[in-house]
Amino acid sequence: MYDYKMSLDYMIKKARKAQRVIIVGASRSGKQLMRYLQNEKIDIEAFYDNNKELCGKDIEGIKIINPKNLKGIVKKAFYIIASVNYKDELERQLHEMGIQEEEIAIFYPEKSYQYYSDLEEAYYGAEIQDMYYRRFGHYLNLENPSTYNEKINWQKIYDKDERKTRLADKYLVREWVKETIGAKYLTHLYGAWDKAKDIDFSLLPESCVFKLNHGAGWNIIVNGGGMDKERICEKLDVWRKLNFAYFSLEMHYKNIKPKIICEEYMENTHGELYDYKVFCFHGEPKYIMFLADRLTSGLKMAFYDTEWKKMPFVYSYPMYEKEVPRPGSLEEMLEMSRRLSKGFSHVRVDWYSLPPDRLVFGEMTFTSYSGFCEWNPKEYDQILGDLI
Numbered sequence: 001m002y003d004y005k006m007s008l009d010y011m012i013k014k015a016r017k018a019q020r021v022i023i024v025g026a027s028r029s030g031k032q033l034m035r036y037l038q039n040e041k042i043d044i045e046a047f048y049d050n051n052k053e054l055c056g057k058d059i060e061g062i063k064i065i066n067p068k069n070l071k072g073i074v075k076k077a078f079y080i081i082a083s084v085n086y087k088d089e090l091e092r093q094l095h096e097m098g099i100q101e102e103e104i105a106i107f108y109p110e111k112s113y114q115y116y117s118d119l120e121e122a123y124y125g126a127e128i129q130d131m132y133y134r135r136f137g138h139y140l141n142l143e144n145p146s147t148y149n150e151k152i153n154w155q156k157i158y159d160k161d162e163r164k165t166r167l168a169d170k171y172l173v174r175e176w177v178k179e180t181i182g183a184k185y186l187t188h189l190y191g192a193w194d195k196a197k198d199i200d201f202s203l204l205p206e207s208c209v210f211k212l213n214h215g216a217g218w219n220i221i222v223n224g225g226g227m228d229k230e231r232i233c234e235k236l237d238v239w240r241k242l243n244f245a246y247f248s249l250e251m252h253y254k255n256i257k258p259k260i261i262c263e264e265y266m267e268n269t270h271g272e273l274y275d276y277k278v279f280c281f282h283g284e285p286k287y288i289m290f291l292a293d294r295l296t297s298g299l300k301m302a303f304y305d306t307e308w309k310k311m312p313f314v315y316s317y318p319m320y321e322k323e324v325p326r327p328g329s330l331e332e333m334l335e336m337s338r339r340l341s342k343g344f345s346h347v348r349v350d351w352y353s354l355p356p357d358r359l360v361f362g363e364m365t366f367t368s369y370s371g372f373c374e375w376n377p378k379e380y381d382q383i384l385g386d387l388i
Contacts, residue, residue: 008130009139011080011105012040018078020045024090025083026054026064029109033082034059039137045077050093067097082107116246124157124249131248135372147385151346152371156250164252167347167364170213171259177361181336185361188264195240196233196260207265210236214256215244216365223265236260248370266352266360270295275362276333276351280341281387285334287311289348290324306334313380315373329359340364346388 015021015037023030023037026047037044047059048067055066079099081090087106094104108115111127119127125142132140132153140147145154167173174186190208193199206225210232212218218239220232245254268274275291290302300320303311308326327333336359337349350362375381 008036008107008133009126011107012037012042014105015042015078015080016040018076020077022046022048022077022079024048024067024079024081024094025086026051026059027083029107030082031059032109033080033107034062036133048079067093078103078105080105080107082109113242113246116249117243119246121157124251128153128157128249132372136374145385147381148375148388149371149373149381149385151385151388152367155346156248156252156367156371159252161252161344163343164366165255168252168366169256170211170363171261172213173364177340181339181361185336185359187266187360190262190264192262193260194258196236199233199260199262201227201229204262205265209263209265211261211263212236212239213259213261214253215239215242221265223267248372250367250370252366266354268354272296273352276327276353277362277365277368278333278337278341278349278351279346279368279384280337280344280349281346283338283342283344285337285341285349286387287384288330288333290320291317292320292322292324313375313377315375315380316369327353328357329353332359336361 021037021042022045023033024047026049030047030049034044044062047054047062047064049055049064050066050068052066054064057064077099079094081087081094081104083090091104091106095101111130116127128142129139132138132149140150140153142150142154145151167176171192174189177183177186190204191199204227206227207223209222210220220235222232240258240260243254244256245251266273272292272295275289277289277291278285279287279289285306288304288306288308290304291299292302293300299317301314301317302320302324303313304324305311308330310323333351333353337351340349341347341364344366346366348365348368350365352360352362354360373381375384
């Protein structure tokens with residue numbers, strides 16, 4: 001069961017009010033917690049650690065003490081256990097020292113998939129804050145969201161629009177596209193299965209793409225040269241059993257029924273497939289993100305406006321410096337994005353433009369980069385946030 005004391009946000013607030021703060025555990029996790037607290041201008045009294053080899057030493061001037069030698073001495077302190085593997089033993093030890101339950105917290109340096117899947121919904125907001133702080137060193141304003149990242153993270157846990165679940169589903173969204181703009185924009189679908197063992201590989205072409213419909217990045221690209229069927233099935237079954245919602249609390253993924261799909265293989269040149277991702281706000285396209293160099297020097301990004309003028313911002317990836325030719329299908333891409341995004345405050349509609357003039361729908365994404373975009377320059381976090 002989730003305990004409210006595990007939230008980093010809670011710990012920092014309580015540590016500010018405490019007369020003394022003591023980190024229990026002087027290993028890597030303890031040092032990581034020390035950095036978080038110091039970043040918040042919180043003084044640390046000491047480290048407690050049962051490792052005799054560490055006791056008597058210090059970490060950046062903060063002494064390491066064996067708590068067994070100090071039973072009952074240090075009261076009116078806030079104790080944060082930073083050793084998850086020994087948390088039960090350490091918590092019991094603190095109780096034996098006379099430390100009350102409400103003065104003990106547990107720091108999870110890297111929270112697991114299982115941790116989030118067991119989490120009660122009432123604590124999603126605190127955990128979103130925790131995730132964001134760990135990445136950026138400051139908190140989001142979820143009570144009055146203003147920036148792009150704040151609004152995306154607010155929507156992840158508070159927007160209950162069931163259409164998002166249907167349209168984030170890479171299988172069911174095909175029907176939406178067919179109904180809204182026509183089947184000609186869809187990739188060729190070779191098959192869909194509930195389990196990998198049901199796939200008849202003999203019916204599939206040498207080049208194709210396997211995907212799971214209920215997440216992102218769960219793709220296996222096969223481009224000739226034979227298929228390692230056993231490896232493919234093993235990967236697909238591992239992904240099929242996961243719920244993508246519990247990686248960063250993108251809750252519109254939670255109720256998607258997992259399905260394996262196999263689509264046509266596509267490329268522009270030399271194995272590259274150019275992505276055009278149209279950022280739409282209230283049914284109107286505003287910016288097009290272009291991605292390239294996945295297979296060579298590493299993924300790079302560029303943003304263009306709807307007139308194909310290059311914009312001065314990116315997020316989380318380097319700027320793609322080369323000039324990108326205006327796609328011949330740009331006006332069609334924008335119009336189809338306009339139709340698909342109607343009725344949503346924000347959605348990203350992804351496309352592929354294949355020679356000579358084929359426009360292919362990719363997917364609809366409601367929480368770009370899960371709301372953890374590292375905007376460069378930073379002011380574009382606010383500029384795009386104002387559009388939602």
